[in-house]
Amino acid sequence: MDFSLSEEHRMLEDLVARFVHDELMPLEAAVLEREASGQGAHLTSDEKVPIDARAKELGLWGLDAPEEVGGTDLPTEAMIGVNIHMGRTVTPYTLPPDSPNLRMLMVAANEDQRDRYLAPYVQGGLISAIGISEPGAGSDPAAMVTRAVREGDEWIINGRKIWISRAADADFTILMAVTDKAKGARGGISAFLIDRDTPGFNVLRRIPMIGGTFTYEVALEDCRVPHANLLGSEGKGFAPMQVRLSTRRLQMVAWCIGMAERALEMMCDYAPERVTFGAPLADRQTIQWWVADAATRIRAARLLAYQTAWKLDQGEDVRTDVSMAKAYATEMAWEVLDHAMQTFGAMGMTKELPLQLMASQVRTMRIYDGPTEVHRWVVARDLLGLKR
DSSP: OOOOOOHHHHHHHHHHHHHIIIIIGGGHHHHHHHHHTTSOSOOOHHHHHHHHHHHHHTTOSSTTSOGGGTOOOOOHHHHHHHHHHHTTOOSOOOOSSOHHHHHHHHHHOOHHHIIIIIHHHHHHOOOEEEEOOBTTBSSOGGGOOOEEEEETTEEEEEEEEEEETTTTTOSEEEEEEESOTTTTTTTOEEEEEEETTOTTEEEEEEEEETTTEEEEEEEEEEEEEEGGGEESSTTBOHHHHHHHHHHHHHHHHHHHHHHHHHHHHHHHHHTTTOEETTEEGGGSHHHHHHHHHHHHHHHHHHHHHHHHHHHHHTTOOOHHHHHHHHHHHHHHHHHHHHHHHHHTGGGGGSSSSSHHHHHHHHHHHTTTTSOHHHHHHHHHHHHHTOOO
């Protein structure tokens, strides 16, 4: 049993670690200041453009994209280490293109769509969004009510979507809709590619979220989409959507590991220096146990992440594994960050340190792409042999 990474993947991790240290970490102070003033945690265009250029120069674009459209075609296993390092900073930057929607396009797009969407997404730095959740339908796709009805060579879509990241800025949105009400989630949900400024695709409002981010609510009012923009087969949108969700969930697992590792390092640096009642915090059993437990749980999460990624690369069904990993890693990071903030005392409550922003981001991850409770339910049903 070999637990070591290949030399190629270790070199990639080192490259990403340097990129994070040299390009992203120096921007944290400005990001934290914006978030503290209510502007949200974001990069300005003046900051993002040179970072994009540097990422492209280093060969960090399209890492897991197909080679035929300009990518490197790296396996999921390699992306775990990449995302662990990306998770160590609160500077909000994604190496283009965002992997979850990329993976969905890879498994569902036809040749025409690969030319019109996949290739530009990989090569041109396009922004994408995905609309799944609805005001009355979150983790339960069977409750989805947004309808798409075919009329000749077009689909007419009506409904509402919510909690969509980047909806106002996206060049295109992957939108899930019911095309056969009788079949519902079992053969009645389809995916569509909707271009920016398509008539009937209306961004209603921007919703401020904790963690310095924003999501959007969208209304679809007689939104006409060409049949050529049906992504995958009619009624078969659920499986590609699951590929997308599994990819994001594993990303979150890796990000949580990165955040927890940084929080642990901050605790280990601070505890020996901070003296209370005549002794450094490092001498206190509570701090020692927090440090020991954090290191143990981070290692467990890392092993779980890499094993799940390896199984996914082997073509195995990893739905239960992904649920285990997301539930465990998000709860682990939440606890480690909370202990780190407690270790820093009043300073840990300030918006001058990245801990509070990381904690808020992890808090959202415990809900996004399936809350912890649903993932535990998935694992339990699998183990008990209950019907999915």
